[in-house]
Amino acid sequence: MAEHIHADHCNTSMDHIPCDEMLYDLAELYKVFGDSTRVKILCILFEGEMCVQHISEMLSVSQSAVSHQLRILKGARLVKYRRDGKIVYYSLADDHVRKIIGCGIEHISE
Amino acid sequence: MAEHIHADHCNTSMDHIPCDEMLYDLAELYKVFGDSTRVKILCILFEGEMCVQHISEMLSVSQSAVSHQLRILKGARLVKYRRDGKIVYYSLADDHVRKIIGCGIEHISE
DNA sequence: CAAACATATGAATAACTGTTCATATGTTTA
């Protein structure tokens, strides 16, 4: 939410140095990617939507831990969810995630 | 260094889920971007090479703190440096940095 | 409605991280 407010005041292109608030928000965003559990969750969601339990099993991470991390991913607007009965399905919010992770992989595997 | 070893064993494209080691390395990379001081340093270096003292002044961050952060950026192969007398000039290692930060800004300002 | 199930959440703890301070290393110049 706050990101939007800041972002509107700043330039999006890389022609000039982004303003301070934007750089702060940017760091906040990358912090979200800076945890292997969260990155793994995101990559699992590349395949399509998935429920919490399934994610938990695939990663061998407790349901609680996954849920906590999903909350953070939600907060960064990286994932969205829909409820179907008692099951909640999570999926990627948009294509930025794929792009950002793609950029990172490019750097590591250069 | 280790990243290279892992990366070679994994797929770079996004067709399949990247392997565990790669996702771990990826999180490590994003962790580096996940600090506003470091992001600011990187953005300052968009303008070209710059010495430690100058960076320190521009950010109003102590010389020591900047130096510590530059070490981390160096470790992630995001910046390179050259020594000219007593002054050390830092600059971006390659264009990945610009790309990664560009992706991030795109997301925040959507 | 009660029991079972799926998910979310608050508190606590252990591990990690960024800054500061003091000092070391390396380079120039007087």
Add this chain to the structure above:
DNA sequence: TAAACATATGAACAGTTATTCATATGTTTG
């Protein structure tokens, strides 16, 4: 070579964070 300067680095401390555990919320089914 001594002093001054630029940078690097180790230790310590404060603040942050990810997981666990216990439990709450919300949903279905018997």
